[in-house]
Amino acid sequence: MLFHVRMNVNLPAAMPAEEATRLKLDEKALAHRLQEEGKWRHLWRIAGQYANVSVFDVDSVDELHALLTSLPLLPYMQVEVMPLCRHPSSIRLDDR
Ligand SMILES: O=C(O)C[C@H]1C=CC(=O)O1
Structure with missing residues (x-):
């Protein structure tokens, strides 16, 4: 299963540089x-x-959720997810 994901990162200005x-x-x-x-x-x-x-490219929504929630920057990201399916006019036979 394919998912388009947009991540906007917002690190707090007060976060120490080393962190x-x-x-x-x-x-x-x-x-x-x-x-x-x-x-x-x-x-x-x-x-x-x-x-x-x-x-x-994951096997399930649950797997996507597990991957996204394991990202170290997640607490500082706004995440938008869009499920993708095959377009009938696509010529890319290897996409699914
Ligand atoms: O920089 C970003 O876009 C956020 C995040 C995604 C991959 C990565 O290395 O950091």
Whole structure:
């Protein structure tokens, strides 16, 4: 199952720099692992914003929820999820 996910990140201005750095490094390590596993299929920066557009490829809504709630930056992100299904005009046969 594919899901489009937008994440807007808002770190508090008062957060100590070391804490912000640690959270970002932890988030990056998990994002790398999930991409290597094929779960986090696309990860794009939205130009000019501390936000991303992602596509997750998971087996269930419960799995997506588990992945998103495991993200270290989640307490500082607004997350929007859109379920995706195949477009009848798509020529990409490998998408589902
Ligand atoms: O920077 C972001 O967009 C937030 C988050 C998503 C992946 C990652 O490494 O950090």
